[in-house]
């Protein structure tokens with residue numbers, strides 16, 4: 001039986017005196033019949049892809065597929081050339097890396113879906129900024145992404161991480177919980193703090209709808225990524241301070257599932273309400289999709 | 300239910316922007332390529348519903364062509380596939396339709412090769428996972444999560460156990476076996492998913508012993 005709840009995860013860690021990543025990699029190797037080394041190698045590849053996506057995104061100003069983005073990361077970088085963030089360097093990096101990755105995604109660039117392509121900027125921006133600013137070694141980098149993955153897997157065992165089923169809370173919200181917990185791992189927090197960081201992060205994002213303008217993963221998705229990355233670190237810092245989510249993590253996931261089920265399908269990736277049906281969105285839609293259905297023949 | 304892996308959560312590494320509309324489209328293309336198993340001359344691709352409405356923006360059309368050409372989900376070629384030399388080898392047409400009876404991300408293929416024509420239906424079911432639902436009028440369910448043998452047998456008794464014997468004799472576990480046929484006496488199409496990899500010699504042996512109307516060995520697309 002694999003671990004499906006935060007409660008089980010905590011029990012297993014405490015009983016065996018193991019860290020989340022240790023439990024996770026043993027489980028993966030048993031269930032999927034690969035060695036721990038093979039599994040870790042795959043995780044390392046993902047980290048590599050995340051770093052490359054950031055690099056490509058930071059160096060590009062090409063328009064996105066839907067032509068509604070692609071220029072914002074450059075603006076943010078330019079701003080930080082002349083001003084410092086009112087927080088610190090880490091904060092600057094997180095915003096830029098999240099924008100870079102999400103814009104790269106919307107350009108059809110190569111990214112790692114985490115847990116989805118729409119939310120692909122959240123976990124990497126938090127983790128890789130911390131890796132760089134705190135000089136984290138390779139093994140610990142891998143451990144942290146495994147930790148993030150385990151948190152995501154537990155959430156995903158109850159809630160489908162798809163905007164069309166659970167709303168954006170299930171995509172970007174899950175990513176944010178993953179990032180919060182992985183950050184806590186990187187700063188050597190105990191199991192309670194790590195799980196609590198996930199709970200705090202998820203709890204604050206319940207109800208987030210998915211209403212992408214014109215159906216593209218651009219508005220609000222691109223800018224939402226830096227917001228949710230920072231959101232993850234707020235959860236992390238509160239958890240570090242010992243602030244506890246009154247509602248336990250597993251129950252927050254239950255609440256998320258229920259909220260997603262109750263959410264109107266007009267607000268779940270169908271672009272039939274919310275931002276997607278604002279005056280501006282409709283004007284853009286008309287301008288771009290005059291011929292909704294068409295045939296083309298390429299010889 | 301199949302166990303989820305952490306690797307499903309932190310990947311795939313893919314060309315954006317959407318796991319269902321881009322990565323899923325590439326995987327559908329790859330699966331169709333494997334099932335067709337012959338050089339594609341001409342293909343008509345009919346996209347339905349969400350795939351039709353937002354497909355162009357998500358590069359669904361590019362993804363499908365890239366898949367048919369054998370590129371993987373993380374290929375940097377997908378973005379410019381229509382301008383690539385590879386794409387000039389296939390003549391392709393797209394059609395866009397609305398249908399309440401079809402999955403939101405459904406797609407039909409009518410493919411012509413050098414010596415065969417096939418009609419195949421598929422759909423992208425979320426998170427980059429895909430399903431082939433129909434091959435030439437026969438309902439199937441191929442999700443490419445394990446290696447699968449697709450075989451159409453004339454309805455003669457004992458053929459299925461012959462096949463399973465051959466597979467087991469080669470020390471390969473059968474993960475699932477599904478057969479269907481429309482009426483008694485007609486051809487039956489079976490899907491046999493296996494744990495592990497079957498080599499070509501085994502497929503040849505199955506071919507010889509059962510003389511199937513159709514046989515394909517489709518490799519899994521997931522790690």
Ligand code: SF4
Nearest residue numbers: 118163168171210221
């Ligand atoms: S708004 Fe929808 S499409 Fe955009 S990131 Fe959120 S869940 Fe994905």
